Amino acid sequence: MNRYLNFERGQVVRLQSQPDKCGAVIDINDSGPEVQYTVFLDGKSRTFFASQLIADESGVGSKKTLSASECRALLTARYINHPGTSTLYSLNAARIDFVAYQFRPVLRFIRADRPRLLIADGVGVGKTIEAGLILRELQARQDINSVLIICPRPLITEKKWQTEMKRFDQTFEHFDGAMLRHCVSECDLDGEWPENHRFGIVPYSILNEQIISGTLKGKKTGKPCLIDLDPAPKFDLVIVDEAHRISNSDTNAHEAVRFFCDNAEAAVFLTATPLQLGNNDLYSLLNLLRPDVVIDRDSFNHMSEPNPMINAAASHARTTTKGWNNSAQEQLKKAQATPWGQTMFADNPEVDEIMKTLALPKITDHDRVRLISQIEGLHTFAGIINRTRRRDIGNFTKRTPTTVSIEFTPPQRALHDALLKVQAEILANLHGSMHVKFMMTTIRRQAASCLFGLAPFIEDILSRYVSEEELSEVDVDELSPDSDELETIAEKIKAVVAMAKSLVPDDPKLKKAVELVQQKQDGKKYKNHRVMIFSSFRHTLAYLYEGLKKAGIRVGLVHGGIPDEERTKVRARFEKPKDDPEALDAVLFSEVGCEGLDYQFCDCMINYDLPWNPMRVEQRIGRIDRNGQQSDFVSIYNMITPDTVDAEIYERCLMRIGVFEEAIGASEEILGKIASKLQDIAVKSELTEEEVRERLQQLEDNEIRQIQEEEKLETRQQELFGIELPAKPNFEEEVQDASSFWLEPTAMSNLISNYLATFDGSATILGESPMKTMRANEAVRKQLLHDARQLSGKGSNAIRDWEKWLKGSEPHLAITFDGKCANENRSAQLVTPVHPLVRQAAGALDAVDNAEVHLTVTDPDLPVGVHPFAVFQWELIGLRRDLDIRVIAKDESVDSRVLSLLQRAVDAEDIERSVDDADIEELEKRHYELWKGELDGYRNKIIDLARFKLQSLNASHDGRIAMLQDRLRTATEEKIRRMRQSEIDRANREYEERSAELTRSSEQADITTERIMIGTIEIKRG
Known part of the structure; x- marks a missing residue:
């Protein structure tokens, strides 16, 4: 048989001389003595005579x-190789428990017109995890070879980001000033960021004038700087934590973040409550994140105006009351009448589609649910801000706090009072040193925590044995008095150390802790035997460890100095049932020690001492008051010694905030201010007891009252800047739709x-x-x-x-x-x-051609028999690419169910079964009609949407350039002028790229199709 005659267009052929080379026939020329075929081979069109080719018998002609x-x-x-915007790829892709609401920012991010998002979630919602999920989602869609995280220095000291990113199997290095300057120099020399430093964490504190503009106190250093880099370093993703710190546009940190974000493919800002900051701060952040949208203050105000009406329309759509669709229409008409609405909602195909649906005489529940999503998508900040509050999530469990008051014994009180006296003497002698003040305050906190840990703690401090990691556990940045100061302190405090070492080992506080753990072991009264015990001090933890062991309690120890592997083993033993010989009854923790692991299987905790920072307290409680907690309530025992400054802070501050009753709703900024003022009150040893009480009362009257005021303010600002959630949001359903x-x-x-x-x-x-x-x-x-x-x-x-x-x-x-x-x-x-x-x-x-499959399945509802079917892949090409798997069955009543049946079908017993040519022809015909029917509508939709977005882009670009040129005219310093000009250049480049992208999407809108497989599925009754 002659294998090289009568090839057809599209047929796959091989070279006679090189059978491993194959390609598709794309043209035929039969005018010469021998037929010539143009074959697309190795990425090129090449011409061969018929005698040079053979049919690819293993290819299209044969089935698999x-x-x-x-x-x-x-x-x-197929799903792995063709990721689409309608499907989440970060589900089950990290070392975390599944929490549905944490995927909301991911969905918003991948569906936004630009990869930029401000995550404005409340305290305790899990913003770090959400940022990691966005990173994971991006990794599923493209190569991510460089990520920069910018955050406050304490988060670097605590290794928060390093630890959390390990959940996503990602290793980051901490940059200090020298490392960042090295990277800038290398980038200046090589034109790109050093490859071995592309996953870095940078503190705000090193983003200074020298790094940005190459000047020091206004004078040129001659060293490379960020604004001189050409080309600028391009990171695939920039994450900015506690972004409210850069809301002031006059700071170096703001300027540096703008530089990195302007040159990044994607950017994510995290902040607990920017909605509770002044409007100007929120404007500053959004202008920094999306200067192409939030151009100036006027545009920001105009953008905000329609949002209450849009929220109201979405609220009407959530109800089933009579006339809800008319009410929703009225609200949207009001939104269209605002200045912003007149520009952005007129001729907007998305708005037109919503209004047409609302005008229908009958709207199904399915369409109503889709409408809610479409209406919320009109919110002017929908693509920029994600806001999930703890109140939106609801309480995981009920908190039941108990204050456990334990008096000092007379010898303990004598030691505590002696320490206070020595502290006053030291600070009077070394009154100018803040290092000494902080050091003595920390020593006093150790005394309030555990007097039996006082002597070794003082000795470690005086010998400089306290590590940076250990200091972070007590919420102190550094304790570094100079040598002369240490000598003075050592001389004056030696008597206290001697008293501490000779303290009688009669400790009512330890006895009470043992009692609380032992009572939890009563199986008749408590189902759960586990107890977490927290202290900020390692010497306290060591003391407790020995004390609990002597009492016969099975105890584990976890702090920042314990390796990750050991922490994991301790947690595994802690989770074991009580009757397991390996089980632990109690585990001792520092704040840093428990990071990265969740303990919702435990429902009781003891605060042996309490941090002065409310956020630290919330983080402790959050280890057990979290998603997955099975108990109806969690017990929180707070051990307090009366007549100490710690007791005053507990009663007048922490209790007033309400942190022990429910998750804090306040901003991290205000909570940080409270912690700072508490520290400031504590270090002022010259204050009398009455003055301390007055200062605490002022704190209660101002910052703590402000927390309550913020709640009212947010209700108002939520209308403008946040999408209102239904009373009982079903986050699981939202994620399920995208899974x-x-x-x-x-x-x-x-x-x-x-x-x-x-x-x-x-x-x-x-x-x-x-x-x-x-x-x-x-x-x-x-x-x-x-x-x-x-x-x-x-x-x-x-x-x-x-x-x-x-x-x-x-x-x-x-x-x-x-x-x-x-x-x-x-x-x-x-x-x-x-x-x-x-x-x-x-x-x-995925490299399977002409696949065929024959299956069988039981189903009580579908018609029995053998049903031929074909599976097609649709790739929607437009403003973004998306994947859609379509199934066509010979019996139309089976179409929509085949894909779900494939998930549980088994191999057919009749292995000789096949699909005949007539069935294939009918399936292909029905598929073509379906594709053709949807293609024209899809193209028109993309063309209209691209035209509208192009008009919007032109308008916003003109406004942005006018603003930037005005800034350039008013700039006096040369370095500022260069910076402003580079901003204009960047804005023009962004406009040209986005304009070309929109034009391209309009011209190339298409739905490409490919048949993945054909087959039969035999449906039987169970």
């Missing part, structure tokens, strides 16, 4: 019959198992529990390593860790597909949609 498992793996591979079976852990596991089966058969996944073991011999690991090296993003941590195992000699690897399991087993690799193994598997299993 898949099993049910292989069918599911192919669909998962996909094909990306769940079971689908990931199935994908990997099918991929490993393509090797020599020895590679497999072992284990039925969430914790599993992957086994692969050396030969398979070499093949896997070859595939891994073809991936992009070679600098990522995940790829480095994966390649490290592949290069090693160990054939077994601990893996899990479950985020919660991974959080409890930090050494296991978490296999998610962004893991290199998944990307390799998706790339390999």
Whole structure:
């Protein structure tokens, strides 16, 4: 048979001389003595004579019959390789417990017209986790090779971001001033940021004049600086924590953040309550984040005006009262009548679609739910701000606080009073040193916590043995008096140290702690035996550890000096049931020690001492008062010694704030101010007891009252700047709508198992529990390593860790597909949609042509029989790309159910089954009609939307350029003029890029289609 005659356009052929080379016929020329075929080969169009080609008999002409498992793996591979904006990829992709509301910012971020978002969530909602989820989502969609986190220095000292990012298998380094200057110099020399410093955490404090403009006290240093870098460093993502700190546009930190964000692909700002800041501060942040939208103060005010009407319209749509649609229409008409509405809502196809739906005589519940989302999308800050408050989430459980008052024994009181006297003498002698004041205050706090830890703590301070990490646990930045001061302190305090060392070991406070733990062990009275005990001081923790052990209590210890692996082991033992011999009854914690691990399986905590910072108290309670807590209430015991400054602060400040009764609703800024003022009151030893009480009363009258005023203010500002949530928001439903079976852990596991089966058969996944073991011999690991090296993003941590195992000699690897399991087993690799193994598997299993599958399933509702079907992939190309899997069945009543049936179908018993040509022709015809019917409407929608967005872009660009040129005219210093000119250049570049993108999306709007598989599914009755 002649294999090289009568090829058709689109047919895949191979070269006679090089059968491994194949391509598709794109043109035919039969005018010469031998037919010539133009073949698209190796990315080029090349012409061959018919005798040079052979048919690709292994390609299009032959079918590949898949099993049910292989069918599911192919669909998962498609979702991995073609991420869309309607599906979340960060679900189950981090070492965290699933908390639905934490995915709201992710959804808002991926659906925004630009990757910029201000996360304005309340205290305790989990903004750091939300930022990490956004990072994870971006990693699933593109290579993320550089991330910069900017935050206050204390968060670096506490390693908060470093610790939290480990949940996302991401390692960051802390930058000091020298490191940042080094990176700027390298960028100046090489034109790009140093590759080995592309995941960094920078404190605000080092973003100074020298780094930004290369000047020091107004004089040129001659060293490279940010504004001189050309090209500027481009980070894939910039995260700015506690962003309210840069709301003042006259600061160096503000200028530096603007520089990094202007040159970043994506940016996320985090702040607890910017809605409670002055409007000017919120304007400043939004102008910094989206200067193309929030151009000036006037535009900010105009943008805010329609929001109350939009919120009201959404509220009407949530109800089922008679005439709700008419009421919603009226509110939207009012919004359209505002100056902003006249510009942005007129001729807006999205508004037109909403109004047409509202005018329908009958609106289904499904359409009404869709309307709510569409109306909320009109909110002028919908694409810029995410706001979730603790009150929106609701209480996880009820807090029941108890004050446990324990008097000093006479010897203890004598020691405490002696310390106060020595403190007064020292501060009178060294009155000018704030270091000494803070040091003596911290020593006094240790005394209030535990007098038996006083002597070793003082000795450690005087010997400079207290680490920076240990200081962070007591909420102190540094204790560094000079040598002469230390000598004076040592001389005066030695008598106190001697008293502390000779203290009679009769401690009512320890006895009470033991009693509280022991009473919790009463199985008849309490179902849960576990108790968490907190102290800010390691010497207190060490003392308690020994005391509880002597009392026969099974106790563990966790603080910042304990390695992560040991903390995980302690937590695992703490979670074990009481009758397990490995179980722990109590665990001792510092604030830093418990970070990164959740303890909602415990419902009782003892504050052996209390921080003066309300946020620290909230963080402690938040370890057990969190999502997943099963108990109806959590017990909080606060141990207080009367007639101490700690007791005054507890009663007059912490109790008044209400932190022990419910989650704080106040801003971090005000809580930080309260903590600062408490510290300031405490270090002033010259104050009398009455003066201390007066200062605390002033604090109560001002800052604590302000917390209550903020609640009222937010109600007003929520209308303008935040999207109002329904009374009982269903966050789970919102996330469920964006989730996909094909990306769940079971689908990931199935994908990997099918991929490993393509090797020599020895590679497999072992284990039925969430914790599993992957086994692969050396030969398979070499093949896997070859595939891994073809991936992009070679600098990522995940790829480095994966390649490290592949290069090693160990054939077994601990893996899990479950985020919660991974959080409890930090050494296991978490296999998610962004893991290199998944990307390799998706790339390999997606390369299936002409797939056919024959399945069977039981269903009580659908018509029995064998139903031919075809699965198509639609890729929607427009303002953004999206994936849509469409199924066409011969029986139209089965169409919408086939995709869900594929999730549980099994291989058909009749392995010889096939789909005949007539069925395929009918399926293709029905698919074409469906595609053609939706294509024109989709193109028109994209064209109208792109035209509208282009008009809006032109208007906002003109306003932005006018404002920037005005700033340039008023600039006097040369460095400022250069900076302003670069802002204008950037604005013009952004405009040109966005304009070209909108024009392109209008011209190229399309729905491309591809048949993924055909097959039959036999439906039986159960």
